[in-house]
Amino acid sequence: MGDTMDAAIAAKRLTKYFHDVCAVDEVSFEVRDGEVFGFLGPNGAGKTTTINILTGLARPTSGSLCILGQEVTGNIKRAQHWMGIVPDESNLYPELDGRENLCFCASLYGMRWREREARARELLEQFGLTAVARRHFGAYSKGMKRKLTIAAGIIHRPRILFLDEPTTGIDVASAREIRRLLAELNQAGTTIFLTTHYIEEAERLCHRIAFLVDGRLVRVDTLGNLVRAVQDKHTVELSASGGLGEMRSLLRDAFPNEHFEEISDTRVLVRTDHPLPLAPLIRLLEQHGIQVTEARVIRPSLEDVFVQITGLELARMKNESSRS
Amino acid sequence: MTGWIAYYSILRKDMRSYYLKPPNISWGLIFPLAWTLMFFVRSETDVDVRTLLPGVMALSILFGTTSMLAVTVTFEKRGRSFERLLLAPISLELLMWAKTSGAVFFGAVNAFVPVVLAAFLADLSGVIWWQLVLAVILVAVSSAFLGLLIAVCVKEVFEAQTFSNFFRFPMVFLCGLFFPIDQLPGLLQPLAYLLPLTYGADLLHEAVQSSGRFPVAVNLAALVTFCVLLFWVSLHRIRQSWIG
Incomplete structure (x- = not known):
């Protein structure tokens, strides 16, 4: 102080x-x-x-x-x-x-x-x-x-x-x-x-x-x-033509150090502790007939900090925001 | 100076927002008039207006002050606008005095409605006016502080109204306005001496008819004591529960 x-x-x-x-x-x-x-x-x-x-x-x-x-x-x-x-x-x-x-x-x-x-x-x-x-x-x-x-x-x-x-x-x-x-x-x-x-x-x-x-x-x-504190965290959002849900286990096997979080059948979040090379990932998906339409880097935000520091689920904050 | 500017503003706002509204003005006029007429109709013989006057005045003050103050403070507390006053840089004593001043003024004006009516019907030359004015002010202040105490003890407006009647009606019948205290049942007589209106009514009887039961000084001292006590308890309660 x-x-x-x-x-x-x-x-x-x-x-x-x-x-x-x-x-x-x-x-x-x-x-x-x-x-x-x-x-x-x-x-x-x-x-x-x-x-x-x-x-x-x-x-x-x-x-x-x-x-x-x-x-x-x-x-x-x-x-x-x-x-x-x-x-x-x-x-x-x-x-x-x-x-x-x-x-x-x-x-x-x-x-x-x-x-x-x-x-x-x-x-x-x-x-x-x-x-x-x-x-x-x-x-x-x-x-x-x-x-x-x-x-x-x-x-x-x-x-x-x-x-x-x-x-x-x-x-x-x-x-x-x-x-x-x-x-x-x-x-x-x-x-x-x-x-x-x-x-x-x-x-x-x-x-x-x-x-x-x-x-x-x-x-x-x-x-x-x-x-x-969370700047070394990297998050990429991939949007595809569809079928990402079925690809989940395949992606995990091919990229075991990355964390895949499915948002929907057409969108998936990839979280890593290092800069993520996208080309192999996109290539793998395309080999299985899935067209990647967008790859977006998501910057770490205060939300991530809050979750990391407090251990609170983001959903709890969001629920309370919408309730108010 | 800051405090007095705030005091005047709170009083002015309350007068405009609550007391000088047409329904309240008509209440202030109709209520004493209705009480007066009720006693005239009920009596089968000629009624001495001067006998009725202290009772009607006391009722006008009691009902005028307690009902308005208990409701307005509870209403502002519910709407949280009262917090705005508590956060202002003025003392709690001055703030609550500002809130009660409107009720005191309203009650005192109500009290003089029956006096104006009585002036047309009876000879009021024997009235001790300084005592009458002092009695009206002290009854208005003690009744307003009673209303304040009720307001700080309840949460809802309907509770304030119910709680007010719980105090007011027994007080009207026990304070010696209509039944002499010594004619009350023995068990109720000590209770009468615990009511501020007993001393206010006695002071009014003394001022109008020179028929007071206690010396004027005793009535004045009792009323001032009740005012201080009610105000102190109300402030204590506010500090405990509203600034907890």
């Missing part, structure tokens, strides 16, 4: 029990000023509980917390002015319109009338919501609700923005736009603490990533370092 005085957030051995259940187990990490820090894990891993402890919606059973160099364990109110919080559900007031919601949230941070009106206008413009500024929040689409909730989280220009699953349950276009807005915010100097179970989201946005499984932090590192 570095110097906690330089860290935007420094959590040390944070633990949270709900009766006998340990939701967060001695979690320690630092978030550097100005970075996007991803907190990645499946549902129930303890992400929301951790974010609740960091923001003041839950008290840790033990452990300590420093925000922007100040020890705030047991007195988080001191730090709440520097924080913007975007919860996993859009929780603004359905009976107020977009502008009123933003102005109300600004007033909670002590902003005066003129200042909050101007800031609300600026954010509505930035988030593309000016046209619906007078529409009740309850009548917004899911994507608009999410954007306005993020705007409400940054209305007071916080130094640290906490986002809990910011793109869960919204359409692809809105999710993309939200990621763009978050990247802009970070470029403007806001430290972002992001929890997500979308691996590709963490991959696109985060400078450093922490893996949380069953309340325990299993790894914290930069994206580059994490991916480097």
Whole structure:
């Protein structure tokens, strides 16, 4: 760990029990000023509980917390002015319109009338919501609700923005736009603490990533370092005219050092620890009357890292992503 | 200053979103009116309006404050918008005072509806106004804090409504508004002294008819104690269960 005085957030051995259940187990990490820090894990891993402890919606059973160099364990109110919080559900007031919601949230941070009106206008413009500024929040689409909730989280220009699953349950276009807005915010100097179970989201946005499984932090590192660990793994996807299923035992016998994973009768994945010469493989298939139509090299991704480090089945993450 | 800007905004939003809605305004007017008429119709002889006034005022405050506050706080907690308030850099005490202020104001305004009606029907020149206003404020604050306590003890809006009635109706009959406490069965009399409305009703009787049972200072001290106790227990409960 570095110097906690330089860290935007420094959590040390944070633990949270709900009766006998340990939701967060001695979690320690630092978030550097100005970075996007991803907190990645499946549902129930303890992400929301951790974010609740960091923001003041839950008290840790033990452990300590420093925000922007100040020890705030047991007195988080001191730090709440520097924080913007975007919860996993859009929780603004359905009976107020977009502008009123933003102005109300600004007033909670002590902003005066003129200042909050101007800031609300600026954010509505930035988030593309000016046209619906007078529409009740309850009548917004899911994507608009999410954007306005993020705007409400940054209305007071916080130094640290906490986002809990910011793109869960919204359409692809809105999710993309939200990621763009978050990247802009970070470029403007806001430290972002992001929890997500979308691996590709963490991959696109985060400078450093922490893996949380069953309340325990299993790894914290930069994206580059994490991916480097699986860079010696090579995966090639072969597409053929058909009959690959029948060829499986033949392929295994001919290439015993490679691992063949059948996706369908026309597609197969070949995993190896070394660069794979494709010509002998294609030749063998063609000799047996199978025409190879495509061979695609698949780069190692954060998904592979996650599976390797946590031992979690990829299917579990994917199931949880689709469930949310 | 940050805290007071937030306080004013929360109060203003609650007044707009909940209390100043047409159904609530009409409830605030119709409810005291209905109680007054009920007593007039029930009585076969001429009724002294001044005898009825403290009871009708107390009921208007009690029902106006507890029902609204218990429901609105539970509603915001369910919709998670209450989390937004808990995450704001203002003290929990100021936040909950802001949430209850709307109910206190609503209850106090409700209390003066029967006073305006009574002014047309009876001579109110003997009323001790400063005592009446103080009584209304203290009954409104203690009732609002009772509503807050109910709100922090339940999860669903329907539970808040049911739980409110569990407290309100026994309180109405035990607090000495309509039956003198010394005429209650012996077992129920100690219970009457444990209710904030007993002291509020007595203060109202004293202000309207100079017929209070306890000294004014005792009523004031009891009401202030109930207010502090209810507020403290509510905050403790919020800290335990909502910021767990």
